[in-house]
Amino acid sequence: MKLSQGVEWALHCAVTLAEADAGDLASRRTLAGYYDLPEAYLAKHLKSLVRAGVLIASPGPRGGFRLARAPEQITVLDVVEAIEGTTPSFVCTEIRQRGACAVPPERCTAPCPVAQIMLDADRAWRDSLRAVTLADISGRLSEPTRARAKAWLADPSTPPPPVS
Amino acid sequence: MKLSQGVEWALHCAVTLAEADAGDLASRRTLAGYYDLPEAYLAKHLKSLVRAGVLIASPGPRGGFRLARAPEQITVLDVVEAIEGTTPSFVCTEIRQRGACAVPPERCTAPCPVAQIMLDADRAWRDSLRAVTLADISGRLSEPTRARAKAWLADPSTPPPPVS
DNA sequence: GCATAGATACTCGGATAGCAACTGTCCGAGTCCTCGGGG
DNA sequence: CCCCGAGGACTCGGACAGTTGCTATCCGAGTATCTATGC
Numbered sequence A, B: 001m002k003l004s005q006g007v008e009w010a011l012h013c014a015v016t017l018a019e020a021d022a023g024d025l026a027s028r029r030t031l032a033g034y035y036d037l038p039e040a041y042l043a044k045h046l047k048s049l050v051r052a053g054v055l056i057a058s059p060g061p062r063g064g065f066r067l068a069r070a071p072e073q074i075t076v077l078d079v080v081e082a083i084e085g086t087t088p089s090f091v092c093t094e095i096r097q098r099g100a101c102a103v104p105p106e107r108c109t110a111p112c113p114v115a116q117i118m119l120d121a122d123r124a125w126r127d128s129l130r131a132v133t134l135a136d137i138s139g140r141l142s143e144p145t146r147a148r149a150k151a152w153l154a155d156p157s158t159p160p161p162p163v164s
Numbered sequence C: 001g002c003a004t005a006g007a008t009a010c011t012c013g014g015a016t017a018g019c020a021a022c023t024g025t026c027c028g029a030g031t032c033c034t035c036g037g038g039g
Numbered sequence D: 001c002c003c004c005g006a007g008g009a010c011t012c013g014g015a016c017a018g019t020t021g022c023t024a025t026c027c028g029a030g031t032a033t034c035t036a037t038g039c
Helices: A005-019 A028-035 A039-051 A076-084 A113-130 A134-140 A143-154 B005-019 B028-035 B039-051 B076-084 B113-130 B134-140 B143-154
Strands: A055-058 A064-067 B055-058 B064-067
Touching: A005 A028, A005 A039, A005 A064, A005 A076, A005 A134, A005 A143, A005 B113, A028 A039, A028 A064, A028 A143, A039 A055, A039 A064, A039 A076, A076 A113, A076 A134, A076 B113, A113 B005, A113 B076, A113 B113, A113 B134, A134 B113, B005 B028, B005 B039, B005 B064, B005 B076, B005 B134, B005 B143, B028 B039, B028 B064, B028 B143, B039 B055, B039 B064, B039 B076, B076 B113, B076 B134
Parallel strands: none
Antiparallel strands: A055 A064, B055 B064
């Protein structure tokens, strides 16, 4: 039960892209420089986000990534599932149907109680992530942070001065 | 985000042990035979349960495992954390303090919003698992299943006849 | 001055090594039961 | 018949390989821009 490190990167990059003006693109170099992340590896996760329909990529110079939808319509769960996959964390292998006291399949109409509880917990986890959007996170950021992000995305060549 | 397979084994074994009479022990061979699991590998997980204080092991012939507390006082979370560990699924590496737009540490008094949301979801997941005890699961089992479990634990040499 | 063709530089995408963690297994330490011998 | 002691068998516990998936990286395909040339 350990989440991939790429989840943190993907979430922060998605929030950063939510600060960009509509239509503006941010290349993976720009995003990697924003957080000082290895560019090649970050690209792998950005690609997963594109494949999941969270981001849209444009090739060529002046190309880059942008959100596929408005920040209000992208949930944290969308980003997490893009990296980690949509398969539930718990998979029931029906061991109750094996061994000396195996329950015959015709008696297994109801789902295994153990699996039921684990899936309920998994659902609670996903519901909690689904309730928060990128716009919500953006709203929790301080105004200077948002301003600096916007400035960096507009012109990555000149880093904004550190906050005093 | 994938739970270890041992979680399923540990949960089922714990539920099975909850059916045993107080004071009765079940060896790992007995438990492995119950679900037709590899005995040596199951032992690894049972050992984790002992280390976490969920089970108590007794050596020697007629030895084995028993619950450390009453089934009503052992939550599913206790078993899951015994296998998976207690560290949260999401670890914040504070990447907001790195890179071109690094936020200075003195401005990071509030926790990172991204980490906050991920930890909230992790808490929801754990709360969901903490709300269910082994006794609850035991109550959801059918009466024939409970009876067969009890009979097998009392005498593993003669498997109970299959339910008609 | 303008249009066009070519070269260029920058972007994303897939395919390729390296390492950690889960999976699976074995053997040793300790304990209780059993069996044999002696009283 | 009862007590004692040695042996054996069964238990758990820690230490040791194998495999899958995350970590990290590189190079190729494609495109918009820039430049130089011709009109």
